[in-house]
Amino acid sequence: MAAYTSSSMLSAPSLRKSPPSSSLSSRLSLSSAFSFSVSLPRRRPPAPVFVVMSMDAKPTILVAEKLGEAGLKLLKDVANVDCSYNLSPEELCTKISLCDALIVRSGTKVTRDVFEASSGRLRVVGRAGVGIDNVDLAAATEHGCLVVNAPTANTVAAAEHGIALLTAMARNIAQADASVKAGKWERNKYVGVSLVGKTLAVMGFGKVGSEVARRAKGLGMQVIAHDPYAPADRARAIGVELVSFDEAIATADFISLHMPLTSATSKILNDQTFAKMKKGVRIVNVARGGVIDEEALVKALDAGIVAQAALDVFTEEPPPKDSKLILHDRVTVTPHLGASTMEAQEGVAIEVAEAVVGALRGELAATAVNAPMVPAEVLTELKPFVELAEKLGRLAVQLVAGGSGVKSVKVTYASARAPDDLDTRLLRAMTTKGLIEPISSVFVNLVNADFTAKQRGLRISEERIILDGSPESPLKSIQVQIANVESKFASAISESGDITVEGRVKDGIPHLTKVGSFEVDVSLEGSIILCRQVDQPGMIGKVGTILAEENINVSFMSVGRIAPRKQAVMAIGVDEQPNKECLKRIGEISAIEEFVFLKL
Numbered sequence: 001m002a003a004y005t006s007s008s009m010l011s012a013p014s015l016r017k018s019p020p021s022s023s024l025s026s027r028l029s030l031s032s033a034f035s036f037s038v039s040l041p042r043r044r045p046p047a048p049v050f051v052v053m054s055m056d057a058k059p060t061i062l063v064a065e066k067l068g069e070a071g072l073k074l075l076k077d078v079a080n081v082d083c084s085y086n087l088s089p090e091e092l093c094t095k096i097s098l099c100d101a102l103i104v105r106s107g108t109k110v111t112r113d114v115f116e117a118s119s120g121r122l123r124v125v126g127r128a129g130v131g132i133d134n135v136d137l138a139a140a141t142e143h144g145c146l147v148v149n150a151p152t153a154n155t156v157a158a159a160e161h162g163i164a165l166l167t168a169m170a171r172n173i174a175q176a177d178a179s180v181k182a183g184k185w186e187r188n189k190y191v192g193v194s195l196v197g198k199t200l201a202v203m204g205f206g207k208v209g210s211e212v213a214r215r216a217k218g219l220g221m222q223v224i225a226h227d228p229y230a231p232a233d234r235a236r237a238i239g240v241e242l243v244s245f246d247e248a249i250a251t252a253d254f255i256s257l258h259m260p261l262t263s264a265t266s267k268i269l270n271d272q273t274f275a276k277m278k279k280g281v282r283i284v285n286v287a288r289g290g291v292i293d294e295e296a297l298v299k300a301l302d303a304g305i306v307a308q309a310a311l312d313v314f315t316e317e318p319p320p321k322d323s324k325l326i327l328h329d330r331v332t333v334t335p336h337l338g339a340s341t342m343e344a345q346e347g348v349a350i351e352v353a354e355a356v357v358g359a360l361r362g363e364l365a366a367t368a369v370n371a372p373m374v375p376a377e378v379l380t381e382l383k384p385f386v387e388l389a390e391k392l393g394r395l396a397v398q399l400v401a402g403g404s405g406v407k408s409v410k411v412t413y414a415s416a417r418a419p420d421d422l423d424t425r426l427l428r429a430m431t432t433k434g435l436i437e438p439i440s441s442v443f444v445n446l447v448n449a450d451f452t453a454k455q456r457g458l459r460i461s462e463e464r465i466i467l468d469g470s471p472e473s474p475l476k477s478i479q480v481q482i483a484n485v486e487s488k489f490a491s492a493i494s495e496s497g498d499i500t501v502e503g504r505v506k507d508g509i510p511h512l513t514k515v516g517s518f519e520v521d522v523s524l525e526g527s528i529i530l531c532r533q534v535d536q537p538g539m540i541g542k543v544g545t546i547l548a549e550e551n552i553n554v555s556f557m558s559v560g561r562i563a564p565r566k567q568a569v570m571a572i573g574v575d576e577q578p579n580k581e582c583l584k585r586i587g588e589i590s591a592i593e594e595f596v597f598l599k600l
């Protein structure tokens with residue numbers, strides 16, 4: 001049998017009420033009405049860290065463009081799937097208010113209007129492909145909507161298409177094919193150019209660009225690349241030299257574009273840059289139409305600066321039928337087919353479906369575009385701390401007295417890990433969620449946490465305490481402090497003058513271990529009653545009796561005190577919410593000086 005001693009400031013034993021038929025706990029009688037037992041470690045499945053929605057109700061996923069069967073099957077296993085293609089912007093806005101997730105390719109513009117029309121229900125946008133320039137990322141982030149893409153499955157298809165365009169252009173395949181089909185036999189007209197020994201400049205040395213470079217080397221080309229962010233050793237490993245933009249465009253016989261469309265790359269090939277190119281240069285674009293100023297390209301073709309162009313992508317898709325560029329006889333075009341192989345489409349569909357389903361389940365997607373990507377192993381070990389961070393935020397903000405504006409919050413992490421070995425973005429985001437959600441109607445998640453905090457004028461600072469010892473566990477404790485506020489539970493104010501709550505993870509379960517200057521130990525499940533009283537015999541029994549009479553189940557109880565018979569704080573974990581009458585009765589116990597009920 002375990003003996004109960006209420007704790008000093010240093011520690012307090014945690015007491016868990018015995019489950020009705022449990023033989024796991026050793027029982028300890030404290031009063032005639034109550035019996036408690038020392039809690040035993042209890043494991044439970046880790047909670048989702050990116051709470052998007054409950055999967056109890058089947059979510060609805062709108063698939064707005066054709067998606068591979070394997071991906072559709074994954075979606076249909078867990079959700080109601082509405083495949084509606086070719087929606088007008090108005091139809092998309094109407095449908096979206098009934099959807100939890102949306103999956104698109106490059107043909108659907110996911111604008112701010114779409115997020116606004118969703119009224120907060122849309123939680124995930126899945127882009128079945130790489131480019132996310134058709135999704136308004138700022139609006140998604142502001143609405144707490146995660147955007148995921150499928151960044152790897154169509155890389156080879158796009159690279160192969162780039163090479164197909166390169167070779168087809170060099171040998172006039174499309175033009176010659178049309179000529180033969182028109183009954184002609186123009187062998188002299190369609191003399192091409194050789195690739196071997198020519199210089200190819202790969203602009204954007206990412207996934208597709210490096211695969212194009214590898215293949216072009218196999219064709220005997222000299223390959224150079226321009227990419228301000230690519231590591232030189234990766235280029236060197238496949239025998240490619242990274243050069244400046246100007247050197248790349250001035251040296252190249254062929255230029256192949258593989259960068260994303262951003263404000264920096266928009267119209268990066270324009271009148272000025274065409275003027276710097278070698279006369280007779282040939283251009284391939286399987287990236288995005290917007291990286292070329294299309295009018296300037298027509299001029300450069302007509303001026304003979306550009307001998308030929310092969311384009312899969314256009315500023316406007318589909319392009320106008322009378323586009324001079326499309327109709328130019330030295331231009332070869334395809335209708336954005338880079339990712340369109342059977343294999344790539346199946347792969348992309350699976351990649352995006354897994355990311356969307358995972359996100360709806362509350363998992364963080366490794367392919368998140370507007371949220372930090374946290375590797376799965378880091379996520380697994382951080383999960384209970386993420387839950388702890390959110391719950392501490394929730395408790396701290398509920399301790400603030402009405403009228404005190406919360407402006408400044410400090411989160412302190414005590415850890416034996418080196419600073420660069422502990423990614424706290426997730427912890428900060430979930431603390432923010434805990435701080436904001438109980439006092440507003442805003443939905444906060446990893447995507448919009450920083451934005452929402454900033455918008456509300458809430459400054460969240462982070463501090464690290466580096467501990468000696470084993471860095472096996474990522475953290476020893478997390479402390480949340482709210483500065484310059486009054487508390488409805490005065491004992492929650494620590495010596496620093498801030499509302500202070502601190503917690504740890506024990507056996508995978510978050511525990512509250514400090515309130516103000518009082519050390520307690522109560523598992524953060526259900527809700528909590530905090531009472532400050534003059535330490536004296538029978539207090540646990542008195543409160544416990546009232547709760548028992550009101551049929552409130554106590555999960556944990558812990559007392560922290562300054563010294564015997566001095567002030568103490570009792571933390572009681574309860575499974576049900578006590579009604580007003582019950583709380584009033586607790587408040588009427590003469591030794592109780594103050595108390596507060598906090599929802600988790």
Ligand SMILES: NC(=O)c1ccc[n+]([C@@H]2O[C@H](COP(=O)([O-])OP(=O)(O)OC[C@H]3O[C@@H](n4cnc5c(N)ncnc54)[C@H](O)[C@@H]3O)[C@@H](O)[C@H]2O)c1
Pocket residue numbers: 130131132151154155158203204205206207208209226227228229230258259260261264265286287288312313336337338339340
């Ligand atoms: N046509 C298609 O069907 C098709 C298919 C797949 C990808 N894409 C497009 O191809 C492009 C590349 O895709 P990816 O998967 O290789 O992406 P990626 O992110 O792996 O590579 C893009 C590279 O561009 C570089 N970059 C960024 N800004 C640059 C700049 N100013 N100058 C030079 N390089 C810059 C980046 O550092 C990165 O290395 C994207 O635009 C994507 O949308 C098109």
Ligand SMILES: O=C(O)[C@H](O)COP(=O)(O)O
Pocket residue numbers: 105106107128129130131132154336337338339340
């Ligand atoms: O960015 C991409 O992944 C490609 O442009 C493919 O787009 P798509 O999915 O519309 O074919």
